[in-house]
Amino acid sequence: MKSSPANPKPGSGPIALLIGTRKGAFILRGDRSRRAWRLSSPMFLGHIVHHLMLDPRDRRTMLMASSTGHLGPTIFRSTDAGKTWKESVAPPAFVKVPESEKGRAVNHTFWLTPCHPNEPNVWYAGTSPQGLFRSDDGGNTWRPFSYINDDPQYREWMGTVQDGTPDGPKLHSIIVDPRDPQHLYFAMSGGGVHESFDRGATFTPLVKGLDVVEGFNPTTVTFHDPHCVRICPSNPDRLYQQNHCGIYRLDRPSNEWVRIGKNMPKKIGDIGFPMVVHPRDADTAWVFPMDGQTVWPRVSPEGKPAAYVTRNAGKTWARQDKGLPQANAWWTVKRQAMSGDAHNPIGLYLGTTSGEIWASRNEGATWTCIARHLPEIYSIETASLR
């Protein structure tokens, strides 16, 4: 049974940005005004860090999804906000199959989601190859979650490395309804969006209304390529999605996504990776468009980076590029590399694959570079530390 969401209140304390890069993790600490920023030394330098996430339930526990180019994947845990780290005793791993069968091995954990406040110490993780995992002890031990990792239908929808993202298809955007921990969503970079009302006992595809690449049948789940799905904290019946084929909104109980990206300027299009929602206004969301023409350069269109904001649930979009480079900036911003804080006005943060972090203290109206010369940025999460 769903209760009403807690009315999200604006934050006011210092913000920390938790940064995952191809060569390690960093914490960029800001002051209360979000004007002065101090970069930590690299943590796990040389490790590939796809995601670094704070547990908002205690504001001290952090999990880091890590691997290297040669060693197997693992999860590092900190219980003192990143000062010290220990490795998980049992990182996410698929079930061992008999020698005669071809089993899967986790290449890297891609996504980390802390669960509901009523389920302390519970986390979910999404991996590549696509798999869903759960920890009930704060990330120390993990086990396959739900039936989907070994279900023939889901395995068909997941496809193989042949179908997906260059460094492997990824299970991502694991969402726990803030009103009900039994109500879950996840997305697969190859294989659509899925929903459960019974804490993973059953999942159902949620792809109606989503477009697929030209000529293919949109009812075939495996053809769907969601890039980032977000739920609105102030109205959990609304979700936004940046997809390989456009920007969408879903208002429950409807099961049909609406392509609100058609209202974007034609010369910009509605291709991109991240999706950011306002914590207190479900009509407001941001995207960071990428060039999806010809061979899909996936850089800022015409070399002119800009965020686009909607204040009316996708009816119209406004360009936000004040302070950003006005030309010759061929940025790529990955699906986990843009996020917002909970201040009023909210702060927005994005990281580029060229190692720069840009921030806006006024909901995208103006932007400032707050860090540069970092390794390739994979993810940025905002954190309100104790």
Added chain:
Amino acid sequence: MMRVHIPTALRSYTGQNGEVDVDGATLADALTALDHRYPGIRFRIITEQDKIRPHIRIFVNEEPLHDLTAPLHQTGTLYIICALSGG
């Protein structure tokens, strides 16, 4: 008892020791013993399907071992090699 050469990438598990001694009649046994002493190290080398991970090679006396059933003779050194791939 067999000597195992630990690559730098895995010495965070062994207290920075570059060489450790373990018992084991097979590669599987040796790695189990290694993991018993240094928990977590095996999973960085071997997948959950008991396969040697891509970009990891294991040698005994310069002879490559390709699977966990490989028998070990109790002389020589077992080398775990990480192939750094790309920049």
